[in-house]
Amino acid sequence: MxxxxxxxxxxxxxxxxxxxxxxxxxxxxxxxxxxxxxxxxxxxxxxxxxxxxxxxxxxxxxxxxxxxxxxxxxxxxxxxxxxPPPAPPSQNYAGLGDVQCDACTGKKFRAVKSCLTCMASYCQTHLQPHLEGDALKHHKLIDPDGNMKEKFCEKHHKSLEMFCKTDDLCICMMCVVTGHKNHEMVELEMEREEKQKQLEVTLSDIKRRLEEREKTLKETRRVMEEMKVSGIGRQ
Known part of the structure; x- marks a missing residue:
């Protein structure tokens, strides 16, 4: 057969x-x-x-x-x-200042996206499972981020998703149930937005004070010039 x-x-x-x-x-x-x-x-x-x-x-x-x-x-x-296997998509090796692909071995390609669920960055080739596979399509992709470790809980190997106001600390969902019970918590994105608003208010206040100081300085210079001119006239 x-x-x-x-x-x-x-x-x-x-x-x-x-x-x-x-x-x-x-x-x-x-x-x-x-x-x-x-x-x-x-x-x-x-x-x-x-x-x-x-x-x-x-x-x-x-x-x-x-x-x-x-x-x-x-x-x-x-x-x-x-x-023979098809040639991989045209892409560049990671250079100075580029985010490297975490899945590449040897010389690494430049990452085109970072995944907040996987806590890793991927080049165009290694990103394909996130774009084509049903199991990974729900993962949250962002522009390449070279500071993924700062968004990763070293204790539980989970992404940081919450902010504990009680301890002033970014935590993962495992931290919520294991060490921060009954603490005041909000979603990390909400806390980030709140901090951004506070920063904008602070910057606006600083800008206002600088403008007032500049205005006062100009007025002082003007008065000094008038006094100088008046003194010369008397001589």
Whole structure:
């Protein structure tokens, strides 16, 4: 019996870390697969053990075992009709002052977006799962931000979403239930807007005072000039 022909995209069997066809594929509990070497190197260079694609964090580093079925499928397809992987979209390497892509290994591309849910920045290629996958479409994307660590709770590895007025501190949702019970809290965005309004009022007040001081200084100079002219006239 002739084998059934499979029509698949090369992207379905590509590692999102190296962007090449999977080699010695391993699969995580979140459902994403990577090259064994790529994932091992990625975790060796990271402080937390998480999925490079969806950022799901593991408390303990999982033991990586090759996905035998996926490996056989890839071998069979590479012997038949799979074409060479398409060239990645045109993009630039990160330079001085640019935000780097957290998912790139080796020389990193410039990030085009940062994700407040994943607490990471992505180049155009590694951003695609957020634009195409249903699981990541609800994540909040912002312009590239090089200070993502400042928006990240080091204790719980969660994004900072609340502001504790009692302790004057930005906290995550885990902090809310573990250490700030009965404290006065507001959403971080609301606190940011309030601080911005207060800053605008303060700047407006400073500007008003400077204008008044400048006006007083001009008047003082005018009086001194008049006194000087009057003194010369008397001589």
């Amino acid at each position: 002739a084998e059934a022909q499979l029509f698949v995209s090369q992207d379905e069997f590509s590692c999102t870390v190296c962007l090449d066809t999977l080699t010695d594929p391993v699969s995580l509990h979140c459902g994403h697969s990577f090259c064994l070497k790529c994932l091992t190197n990625y975790w060796d260079q990271s402080q937390v053990c998480s999925c490079p694609q969806c950022r799901h964090t593991f408390m303990l580093r999982p033991e990586l075992k090759r996905n035998t079925l996926l490996n056989e499928v890839i071998k069979k397809l590479t012997k038949t009709t799979i074409s």
